[in-house]
Amino acid sequence: MTASASSATNRVFNFSAGPAALPESVLREVQDEMLCLPGAGASLLEISHRDKLFVDILHDAQDTLRSLLGISEDYSVMFMQGGATLQFSAIAANLLRGSGKRAEYLLTGSWGKKAIAEAKKEGDAVAIYDAKETNYDRLPTASDYTVSDDAAYLYYCSNETIQGVQYPSEPDCPDSVPLVSDASSDLLCRPVPVDRYGLLYACAQKNAGPAGVTMVVMRKDLLERADPNTPGYLYYKNHHDNDSEWNTPPTFAIYVLGKVARWLRDEIGGLEAMEKINREKSDSLYKIIDGSNGFYRGHAQQDCRSLMNVTFNLPSDDLTAKFIAEAATHRLAALKGHRSVGGIRASIYNAMPREGVETLGQFMTDFAAANG
Amino acid sequence: MTASASSATNRVFNFSAGPAALPESVLREVQDEMLCLPGAGASLLEISHRDKLFVDILHDAQDTLRSLLGISEDYSVMFMQGGATLQFSAIAANLLRGSGKRAEYLLTGSWGKKAIAEAKKEGDAVAIYDAKETNYDRLPTASDYTVSDDAAYLYYCSNETIQGVQYPSEPDCPDSVPLVSDASSDLLCRPVPVDRYGLLYACAQKNAGPAGVTMVVMRKDLLERADPNTPGYLYYKNHHDNDSEWNTPPTFAIYVLGKVARWLRDEIGGLEAMEKINREKSDSLYKIIDGSNGFYRGHAQQDCRSLMNVTFNLPSDDLTAKFIAEAATHRLAALKGHRSVGGIRASIYNAMPREGVETLGQFMTDFAAANG
Ligand SMILES: Cc1ncc(COP(=O)(O)O)c(C=O)c1O
Ligand SMILES: Cc1ncc(COP(=O)(O)O)c(C=O)c1O
Ligand SMILES: [Mg+2]
Ligand SMILES: [Mg+2]
Ligand SMILES: [Mg+2]
Ligand SMILES: [Mg+2]
Incomplete structure (x- = not known):
């Protein structure tokens, strides 16, 4: 038996919130090519980012994202390093600093707060909505906030990864105001009307690849707003003008991301097909929660339940610990909720196979029956 | 024949300046573990950065660097994203901005200029030495520059990767001034007296691993100098206080870096042994250059020739093109010099095997005989 075959049989269903499960077929391709990228005579890890083989891989990843999302x-x-967190600063450095305007934020969870x-x-940044009083279990309705017509951005x-709260569609935003979204944990889970956005970004390590690369989709006219005195790595125009090769990009992370995007397009069939699967997967878990006579209590309100991160609590911390320990014996891993919400978080990103969700669902049903 | 065996036979000698050659034994380990990191039931790419398995890998990488370099x-x-280029800004944001002092730079090549x-x-940053008039072929002597006693840093x-100009030892610097070095292309090629430095950093993709992670070694007392208002990702204290997990680190790049560091310690035997090998490798090529009756002309002056990047010119552009094309037929790849120096650059980092340098040396000798 080869090393790869023996390892594969040990794989668990991995519900990690990120870095997270990847399609096994992608991992197998990466494995096959590890010593020698076809045509390179070297590993992808070893070739220059200026090598045509890598530049083609980068362009292919961009093009696959463009076709999937209709960009x-x-x-x-753009592909950048620094995670979603670097974007928190870059967005404000490029679109707020020196603008004389104010940036407006809707806070529906931990990541918006950061x-x-x-x-x-x-600069001047204001929360025009903040769901903290209900521990971030809900979204604003249209009457809960007003966006200024001259805001720097909204x-x-x-998708708030920790709380499991997802917007079903874009919040209201005046045409004059660039809409900016942290889509780190739900980009590529469903179609998105990109032309409604000024800027949309996602770190890859949840739904699109390994840690180490962040996808930034930015309306080109906004590129000119920033002061060229912005620290170079934060200045989007550097990355745009050099097609993500202003400096050495994270070549391996981009390569894997490109393979995941191709898997989504070619094996799954695109974002509509993916959304359908994601709805089936998440609905099946929410149904068990709702049918558990209060044994499982979902954290997010029903109208904003996430397709990606299913968050729920059990009657006690002891039962939560028991749930996690027993789940492990069923090859169900990384289910512990974040401390700010407690309980369980099952992250079921695109790459989580139906079989994993079914195994979890069956376990939840059995566990509730035995302990309820 | 397995996929890996068949690929391995196609491998070339890769003289890329970065990303660059990695030890084949490391690539094989990564390949073996791609579907299942031992103990994880998942790929390293898929597990949380908070997973104990990864935290142990991160600490092991730190500890191996500490033992190799005597830190x-x-x-x-610290391990950061954004490449060496992000450090250009981070250093000045942390140690210069708002200090009322001036930062002093020695410019001996392209990367110092950037x-x-x-x-x-x-803030106020001044070149106190600049070798541009001789197209960056030399180092300053002690009388060529004076560092202010109250400089923010020197x-x-x-090692200037493009010019192939390396300092044989640290430049003179008053004790009162933190010495800062971009060691991107030579860290780990030889022992370094770390305690002479305020801050020393290197992107991994030359001598230590894949693109996507940068090692930062910083004297702890300097961490307090920066204004906490510095953009979060640039603020070193965030990374230090959270042991490189302020946000999601580039887990795969750190994992490979750790394996390369272990290879260096356990298979090579540490930095003194590595330096000896690097001197043998580079000396053998410089000897051919010097013995070629002017057919090959080294770019760097003799006293600052790089152990890592051997730069030289041929009599004409036509011969340079012919050299590169013929070299390829000997499985010698990525030898083209940077446009600002022209000619040939053979990057012979730690992972370039002696056999690769010998093959190149023999080719250089034969090529000079046939075309000189
Ligand atoms: C929605 C969201 N935003 C931002 C982040 C931070 O990303 P990073 O750790 O790459 O900076 C995360 C997760 O880590 C996230 O889930
Ligand atoms: C000495 C040196 N400094 C800085 C850099 C820039 O590194 P990065 O592309 O990771 O920003 C490089 C090479 O790319 C380099 O060789
Ligand atoms: Mg393109
Ligand atoms: Mg990231
Ligand atoms: Mg430690
Ligand atoms: Mg890098």
């Missing part, structure tokens, strides 16, 4: 030429697609903290270093997080 | 507990060892351009955005690049 027009009015937008730049983002506004960085924006405040760069910022929101389309 | 004391007075220093923090670094000072970013520093100028943050910055230099220990």
Whole structure:
């Protein structure tokens, strides 16, 4: 038996919130090519980012994202390092600093809060909605907030990974105001009307690849707003003008991301097909929660339940610990919820196979029956 | 024949300046573990950065670097994203911005020039030596520059990758001034007296691993100098206080870096042994250059020839093109020099096997005989 075959049989269903499960077929391709990228005579890890073989891989990843998301030429697609967190600063450095305007934030979870903290270093940034009083279990309705017509931008997080709160569609935003979204944990889970956005970004390590690369989709006219005195790595125009090779990009992370995007397009059939699967997967778990007579209590309100991160609590911390320990014996891993919400978080990104969700669902049903 | 065996036979000798050759034994380990990191039930690419398995890998990488370089507990060892280029800004944002002092730079090649351009955005940064008139072929002597006793820091690049100019040892620097070095292309090629430095950093993709991670070794007392209002990702204290997990680190790049560091310690035997091999490798090529009756002309002056990047010119552009084309038929790849120097650059980092250098040396001798 080869090493790869023996290892594969030990694989668990991995519900990690990120870095997270990847399609096994992608991992196998990466494995096959590890010593020698076809045509290179070297590993992808070893070749220059200026090598045509890598530049083609980078362009292919951009093009696959463009075709999946329907991104027009009015937008730049950039790959950056520094995670989603670097974007918290970059967005404000490029679009707020020195603008004389104010940036407006909708806070529906932990990541929005971290983002506004960085924006405040760069200028006037205000939360025009904050769901903290209900521990971030809900979204604003249209009457809960008003966006200024001359705001620098409106910022929101389309899927709060920790709370499991997802916007079903874009929040209202005046045409004059660039809409900015942290889509780190839900980009590529469903179609997105990109032309409604000024800037949309996602770190790859949840739904699109390994840690180490962040996708930034930015309306090109906004590139000119920033002061060229912005620290170079934060200045989007450097990345755009050099097609993500202003400096050495994270070549391996981009390569894997490109393979995941191709898997999504060619094996899954695109974002509509993916959304359908994601709805089936998440619905099946929410149904078990709702049918458990209160044994499982979902954290997010029903109208904003995430397709990606299913968050729920059990009757006690002891039962939560028992759930996690027993789940492990069923090859169900990384289910512990974040401390700010407690309980369980099952992250079921695109690459989580139906079989994993079914195994978890059956386990949840059995566990509730035995302990309820 | 397995996929890996068949690929391995196609491998070339890769003289890329970065990303660059990695030890084949490391690539094989990565390949074996791609589907299942031992103990994880998942790929390293898929597990959380908070997973104990990964945290142990991160600590092991830090500890191996500490033991290789003799880094004391007075220093923090951090892993960051954004490449060496992000450090150009981070250093100045942390140590210059708002200090009322001036930063002093020794410019001995292309990378120092890029670094000072970013520093100028943050405050008063001055080149106290600049070798541009001789197209960066030399180092300053002690009488060529004077460092102010109250400078914010003295910055230099220990090995200019493009020009192939390397400092044989640290430049003179008053004790009161933190010495800062971009060691991107020579860290780990030889022992370094770390305690002479305020800050020492290197992107991994030359001598230590894949693109996507940068090692930062910083004297802990300097961590307090920066204004907490510095953009979060640039603020070293965030990375130090959270042991490189302030946000999601580039897990795969750190994992490979750790394996390369272990290879260096356990298979090579540490930095003194490595330096000896690197001297043998580079000396053998410089000897051929010097013995070629002027057919090959080294770019760097003799006293600052790089152990890592051997740069030389041929009599004409036509012969350079012919050299590169014929070299390829001997499985010698990525030898083209950077446009600012022209000619040939053979990057012979730690992982370039002796056999690769011997093959190149023999080819150079034969090529000179046939075309001289
Ligand atoms: C929605 C969201 N935003 C931002 C982040 C931070 O990303 P990073 O750790 O890459 O900076 C995360 C997760 O880590 C996230 O889930
Ligand atoms: C000495 C030196 N400094 C800085 C850099 C820039 O590194 P990065 O592309 O990771 O920003 C390089 C090479 O790319 C280099 O060789
Ligand atoms: Mg393109
Ligand atoms: Mg990231
Ligand atoms: Mg430690
Ligand atoms: Mg890098």
